[in-house]
Amino acid sequence: MGFDEVLGQKHVVRLLKGALSEKRVAHAYLFAGPGGVGKRFVAKMLARALNCAGGDSTDSCGSCSACDRIARRAYPDVAWIRPEGRSRTIGIDEVREMCRMLAYRPFEGGWKVCVIEEADCIHIAAANALLKTLEEPTSRTVIILTSEHPDRLPLTIVSRCQAVRFSAVPLDEMEGFIKQRLDVDPARVGLLAALSSGSIRRAELLAAEGVEQERDTVLGWMREAAGGVSGAMGAAEEATKRLEELRKKMRESREKKGNGEDADQKREDKRKRDDEFGDELHSFDRRLDVILYWLRDIMVLKVDAEHRSIINADRREELLKRAVRMDAEKLESLIELVEEIRRLLRMNVNPRLALGVLFLGLKGCPELAE
Numbered sequence: 001m002g003f004d005e006v007l008g009q010k011h012v013v014r015l016l017k018g019a020l021s022e023k024r025v026a027h028a029y030l031f032a033g034p035g036g037v038g039k040r041f042v043a044k045m046l047a048r049a050l051n052c053a054g055g056d057s058t059d060s061c062g063s064c065s066a067c068d069r070i071a072r073r074a075y076p077d078v079a080w081i082r083p084e085g086r087s088r089t090i091g092i093d094e095v096r097e098m099c100r101m102l103a104y105r106p107f108e109g110g111w112k113v114c115v116i117e118e119a120d121c122i123h124i125a126a127a128n129a130l131l132k133t134l135e136e137p138t139s140r141t142v143i144i145l146t147s148e149h150p151d152r153l154p155l156t157i158v159s160r161c162q163a164v165r166f167s168a169v170p171l172d173e174m175e176g177f178i179k180q181r182l183d184v185d186p187a188r189v190g191l192l193a194a195l196s197s198g199s200i201r202r203a204e205l206l207a208a209e210g211v212e213q214e215r216d217t218v219l220g221w222m223r224e225a226a227g228g229v230s231g232a233m234g235a236a237e238e239a240t241k242r243l244e245e246l247r248k249k250m251r252e253s254r255e256k257k258g259n260g261e262d263a264d265q266k267r268e269d270k271r272k273r274d275d276e277f278g279d280e281l282h283s284f285d286r287r288l289d290v291i292l293y294w295l296r297d298i299m300v301l302k303v304d305a306e307h308r309s310i311i312n313a314d315r316r317e318e319l320l321k322r323a324v325r326m327d328a329e330k331l332e333s334l335i336e337l338v339e340e341i342r343r344l345l346r347m348n349v350n351p352r353l354a355l356g357v358l359f360l361g362l363k364g365c366p367e368l369a370e
């Protein structure tokens with residue numbers, strides 16, 4: 001019960017276990033990577049490995065008193081900070097308190113570990129306080145910063161941390177996790193894993209929310225567009241409009257010259273807008289994924305009607321019918337089109353334009369309509 005519970009992130013685990021066994025644990029780490037892939041969990045596992053009374057020197061046992069208290073966040077030598085309040089910032093008081101805690105000897109004689117989650121939300125003044133501690137490390141202390149947006153952190157901080165890159169959880173491991181840990185119908189596993197995009201948190205959310213509902217809405221749009229129903233994609237167009245508005249706001253704020261506004265406030269606004277835009281783009285992306293996986297399933301069944309591992313396993317009968325009706329070449333070009341649109345969106349192409357192209361492509365496939 002330790003690092004072996006981490007999903008994916010094999011290189012991260014190898015790196016940390018290596019550092020533990022050679023007693024070369026860095027004074028500060030920056031765990032960077034997408035949300036929901038296990039950065040916080042690995043930070044907890046490292047804190048446990050450093051303080052565990054039972055495991056070997058490179059891992060934790062998961063059952064001793066130190067392991068138990070670290071998991072419950074009740075261990076005096078391991079501190080956690082995260083952005084709080086409406087402003088969602090990490091303030092100077094929390095950071096000062098953390099630095100003070102690091103300056104004392106460990107209560108329990110092990111290691112002191114401070115984890116700063118979403119570290120890019122740190123206030124400028126707090127970042128300066130942290131910098132001092134990073135520059136004058138005390139022995140047997142580790143500071144772990146986690147961030148989805150390491151580019152928003154001051155370079156002076158980044159350069160004093162060992163960067164550790166986290167990546168999306170591979171599909172097969174995600175499927176295994178969903179099967180074992182989330183209470184879902186086996187026919188839903190494939191769809192959940194595919195739409196989670198490698199994020200454990202998102203898989204959990206989708207399992208709770210009912211991912212089928214969203215899929216069915218998107219497929220409804222697709223069917224209507226394929227059937228040439230005018231105005232059918234109204235809801236989808238709403239989403240693109242929203243994306244456009246957010247992008248415009250971002251552009252405007254970039255162009256706005258400094259007008260004496262508090263620099264922190266500005267940074268704060270920019271971050272909020274970027275996050276909002278990112279969320280919106282993400283949900284648009286996920287809708288395209290729904291269409292893409294649906295079309296790929298049809299393709300898979302067209303090639304092999306007995307194929308076991310399709311993503312929309314709960315809709316097998318319907319997919320089979322469509323596979324018989326649809327022409328392979330047409331299907332392939334439609335799949336390519338959706339992939340291309342997804343790529344263009346990530347490159348900042350106008351979403352309305354992208355959606356228009358998608359509608360046109362779908363209109364040419366009446367077989368996808370009811």
Ligand SMILES: [Zn+2]
Nearest residue numbers: 052061064067
């Ligand atoms: Zn232990």
